[in-house]
Amino acid sequence: MGPGFKHLSISVILNESRNSSNLNERNMPQTPHIEKHFTSGEIVRDIVIGMADGLTVPFALAAGLSGAVVSTSIIVTAGLAEIVAGSIAMGLGGYLAGRSDVEHYDSEYDREIFEIDKMLDHEKDEVMDILREYGLTVEESMPIVESLAKRPKDFADFMMRFELGLERPKPGRALKGGATIGGAYIAGGLIPLAPYMLFAEAHDALRWSVAITVVALFVFGFVKGKFTGSKPLKSAFQTCLIGSVAAAVAFGIARLIGG
Numbered sequence: 001m002g003p004g005f006k007h008l009s010i011s012v013i014l015n016e017s018r019n020s021s022n023l024n025e026r027n028m029p030q031t032p033h034i035e036k037h038f039t040s041g042e043i044v045r046d047i048v049i050g051m052a053d054g055l056t057v058p059f060a061l062a063a064g065l066s067g068a069v070v071s072t073s074i075i076v077t078a079g080l081a082e083i084v085a086g087s088i089a090m091g092l093g094g095y096l097a098g099r100s101d102v103e104h105y106d107s108e109y110d111r112e113i114f115e116i117d118k119m120l121d122h123e124k125d126e127v128m129d130i131l132r133e134y135g136l137t138v139e140e141s142m143p144i145v146e147s148l149a150k151r152p153k154d155f156a157d158f159m160m161r162f163e164l165g166l167e168r169p170k171p172g173r174a175l176k177g178g179a180t181i182g183g184a185y186i187a188g189g190l191i192p193l194a195p196y197m198l199f200a201e202a203h204d205a206l207r208w209s210v211a212i213t214v215v216a217l218f219v220f221g222f223v224k225g226k227f228t229g230s231k232p233l234k235s236a237f238q239t240c241l242i243g244s245v246a247a248a249v250a251f252g253i254a255r256l257i258g259g
Helices: 003-027 041-066 072-118 120-133 138-149 152-162 173-198 202-228 232-258
Strands: none
Touching: 041 072, 041 173, 041 202, 041 232, 072 120, 072 152, 072 173, 072 202, 120 138, 120 152, 138 152, 173 202, 202 232
């Protein structure tokens, strides 16, 4: 068997190997690329607002009353009343804020529609300026501008997002936000108040309330960090520190006022 035959055999083997490899690549199941983005920032924000206030305000109230009364029944009654009132106030505030966002967006959207109808050339120039900030040349921008000019609603949506930085509020966002804040306030408020429901002596309940509230702040911060993509431990310590300082200040003011 001559060297030419050997060379031919090696070439055939290599070609068959390449063909087999390409066939295997085509037949191998492809793992789809899935982008993981956190898209529930508004819900987390509402929970943070409600839970943070719920953990600190009722705690400060109960701690302040602990120095004035011995029995925990009065503290529990006052604490529950504060939680109910606080959750309603916080939830209503969240709802009204959400409604204000909707009204503001609708007002600015109507203004953009009017300007596109009455001052189209001026609006085109503004789009050109926006696209120039993203590095597009005049030649690249003109087809986009002319295309938007034929679709006033899309033109208005573009200006709302890129000129004013406003996103269209989701339907029912105001009601959902208010309910989330109010519910989170109740959940947070019951945590520091729970020891007062279990112990008869206010001073014993206070020690447990302090410990439970600090742990709850740490866990809450850790979970928040997990959901938002930040470092969980950093978020936990940060939330615990800020919440503890806020509760301590509120407690000090309550004790100062109560004498």
